[in-house]
Amino acid sequence: MEYCHLCDGEAPLVTVPRTFEASGGPSVTINDTAYQCARCGEVFYGGGMMDESLRRVAAAVRVRDGLLGSEELVAVRESLRHTPARMSEILGVAEDLISKWEQGLFPQPAKVDRAYRRLRGEPDRLPKGVPRSREAA
Template sequence: MSALNCPVCNSAEVEISRVERDNGLGLESIRLVNVPFLECRRCGEGFEEFPAYRRLIRQAVELLCQLDARLNGQEIAFVRHALNRSQQELAGLLGVHTVTLSRWEIGHSEVPAPADRLLRALAFEHFGRKRPAELSTAPQHRRRQRPITLDVEQLHGETYTYETPHTFGGTNHAWVMSNDG
């Protein structure tokens, strides 16, 4: 990591530590580890740094889209923002009214399984990933799982691999996500 100056007082007396954040990126389903936390010794200001922010967002979306459970409202809104789509644009792609999408995002109603799968397929396409075959049949249920843990320190390189421990609907299949080939 390069030397940074404090954004408040411009001092070079910045101390770097690593922290963990539950509800990472504003999502209950994401836990961030090894987040660089910079604290100015002169003015006391503290701030987090995400040197590979776009990669972090992309990886979070890809991992959310391989969960063996329907996306919740927070996750739907997060994926929509990552796809750089307005509610009106995404609603059109999903074949629903903007009010319906808004209800899903704020948690007033659950996203139907076909719309959930289509949103995931759009995300895989957006990030140039091959859509897993299991996406055509999963997920049909809404079950809370442990949070996805993303190691921010590992995002400096382009290669990562994640294998989900969950299977789909009585099959022996689990998704393996990798961007190294």
């Protein structure tokens, strides 16, 4: 049993529908697991629970927006035999974003999703304006 940091009340683990504002579109609702104080109602996470909630929100946004799933992003990158660093170079984004998208923590923007789809369908072509590195040449 966890205890509330605000009032020291008992806080059992609960799974309830929660609505989140996400990625500039309509809100998404997920079944979210967290501790909720029986006395004051405070909701809080423990351990890796927040990451799991972020993954559920990102997955709901991907479904809502018709984006590739995180596993599909990994599959595209691996099929091209690129490292996350190379994908970040190709897409013009920070390498840590590639990791967060592939781990399912955040949904990729639609523009990035379209680039992944082009790369998946035509691996020898890069999105317009992306220079080839020495590694790819």
